[in-house]
Amino acid sequence: MTSSTPEAGPRRHTWDPQQYLAYADERGRPFVELVARVGAEAPGRVADLGCGPGNLTQLLTDRWPRARVTGVDASAAMIERARADHPLLEHPRLDWQLADARDWRPEAPLDVLVTNATLQWIPGHLELLPRLVGMLAPGGWLAMQVPGNFGEPSHTLRDEVAALPEFAEHTRAAHRPQAHDAADYLRALTALGLEVDAWETTYLHVLHGPDAVFEWVRATGARPVLEALPVELRPAFESAFKARLREAYPADAEGRVLLPFRRVFAVGRRD
Template sequence: MWDPGKYLDFADLRGRPFFDLTARIGIQRPRRVVDLGCGPGNLTLALAQRWPEARLEASDNSPEMVEAARKAGIAAELIDVREWTPKVDTDVVISNAVLQWVPEHRQLLERWVRELPPGAWIAIQVPGNFDAPSHVLTRELAASAAWAERLREVGLREDDAVDSPKQYAERLASLGCMVDAWETSYVQRLSGDNAVLEWITGTALRPVKAALDAAGWQRFRAELAPMLDRAYPPRGDGTTWFEFRRIFVVARTPGGER
């Protein structure tokens, strides 16, 4: 289960990569714009404002997120991204911080290129920080003697969950796409107690929470908190620097001018 409220705790910071990604989409008047993994819909609203004449299609595989998006005024559908297929007028497909959860997403991208109309735009953004202390320490604690048995099947993601920008560029260029791929490390200033723990609670720790009962979840958090504080020491003013690497790819399918 996703918690839209927890996810929106850092809405401004979580939104920055989305706007950096979509700024590179060069189409002026798309017919249909698709947001795959729309979450609570707060960023999907920006797509409607940018392209008011386009048909807007939004979906997520979380009932909680779909409900939140609908409350925000987005006609979101409950769909697994792996089952989505483009309609014939789809000119823009955006997947923001979703495909890292899909092991077969590389093949998914190739299928989208084949199925989308000529000249369509694909824009994806995924986190590239699986080797950062926040994730490494989580995996270490989950694999420790106290937790290994209970969390054996959780399958926390390693740094091979996503590719490098060059790898994505090569994959899509080999299919005839024009590709713009890059990475950015955001040095984010988080505030509050256990700031990094609260940040990853809304995303990376979600599978751990789902695998534990309430008492176990609170104990796991209590053990992880000081580990993260040592890796990300709070500053004198109570804030914490959190470096967050993101990977971006914007590709245009072969042929067509729109």
């Protein structure tokens, strides 16, 4: 899922909802497992900060049928897709707002704030946590998930290719998402007065096709680097990146590719 999608960093990039949704089931599983740990029974106000195309946000209306749910994202393309797929007439308790996670404020304190695969796009996002906790009503819940796979070949090979002389001057300023370990989020949220449950899970995604990992990362972590390149250099970059990814993630005889993907979760409740 969304992955959520504030356009943060030294160089802004855009988002392609259709490409992002290519692996909707795999991206959605962490969202479902995150929200399952939230103990709110009948919240009135719920927000999904970094809602992406809204396919997962609408699940919150199923989980809490009486809640007013707001999806927030910094990408106009994502919000446009969310409004098209989940119009107000069909989903009267859902609304969509275009805003950066660092600036958005709810109209009233929230009973549940979910931010799934979003904070990694915000540099220094630990400093944002006090502001997010401050949005919660007494007894409110904060649920967050970020990728924890930035040391894996899917990311290190991206940077290896980006550092080649023919690409380096263009990609040097491109934003790279970053996150912390579960213990860091537990400590930070506990210090803010929350009762916290933090954990991590490594999913083993089964993808198909020799360039399946490239198709995965070009929708998310590699997108800022690709967009930083002049159009005429992108084919050469993609070719070099794909070759390295095929070696790191070889397909088996049936064309299956295994992609280990570590994710970090934290759920906290305000007194």
